[in-house]
Amino acid sequence: MTQEKFIEQVSTMAKFLKTNCEDNHSGAPKKDINLRLSYKGEDLNFNVSTTLCKECEELFYYSHERLGECPHEIKPSCRKCPHPCYEKSRWKQMAKIMRYSGMKLGLTKLKKLFRLAS
Numbered sequence: 262m263t264q265e266k267f268i269e270q271v272s273t274m275a276k277f278l279k280t281n282c283e284d285n286h287s288g289a290p291k292k293d294i295n296l297r298l299s300y301k302g303e304d305l306n307f308n309v310s311t312t313l314c315k316e317c318e319e320l321f322y323y324s325h326e327r328l329g330e331c332p333h334e335i336k337p338s339c340r341k342c343p344h345p346c347y348e349k350s351r352w353k354q355m356a357k358i359m360r361y362s363g364m365k366l367g368l369t370k371l372k373k374l375f376r377l378a379s
């Protein structure tokens with residue numbers, strides 16, 4: 262994938278992880294994270310910052326690393342990918358978070374639209 266796409270993917274991941282962590286790990290101690298992105302060994306001179314608990318922090322670093330190793334020029338949907346980057350257990354964990362946050366962020370957007378319309 263392109264560097265732009267990679268940056269976009271990691272930023273989205275950070276946002277989704279944060280939403281999930283805020284809601285579902287509200288009791289866990291959180292840490293501010295500022296990750297400097299690199300892709301295929303190249304420093305992208307781009308930072309993604311977020312706030313996560315220890316568990317989500319590990320998942321975030323893991324995703325960054327695995328996404329960086331995606332061999333596809335145009336990344337297919339992970340579900341359909343013939344060479345999944347994530348180990349199965351991690352993928353399940355991630356899929357749950359993406360579903361939760363995707364739904365929540367989607368709903369917030371809808372609510373905003375409704376407010377604007379009414």
Ligand SMILES: [Zn+2]
Nearest residue numbers: 282286314317
């Ligand atoms: Zn968390």
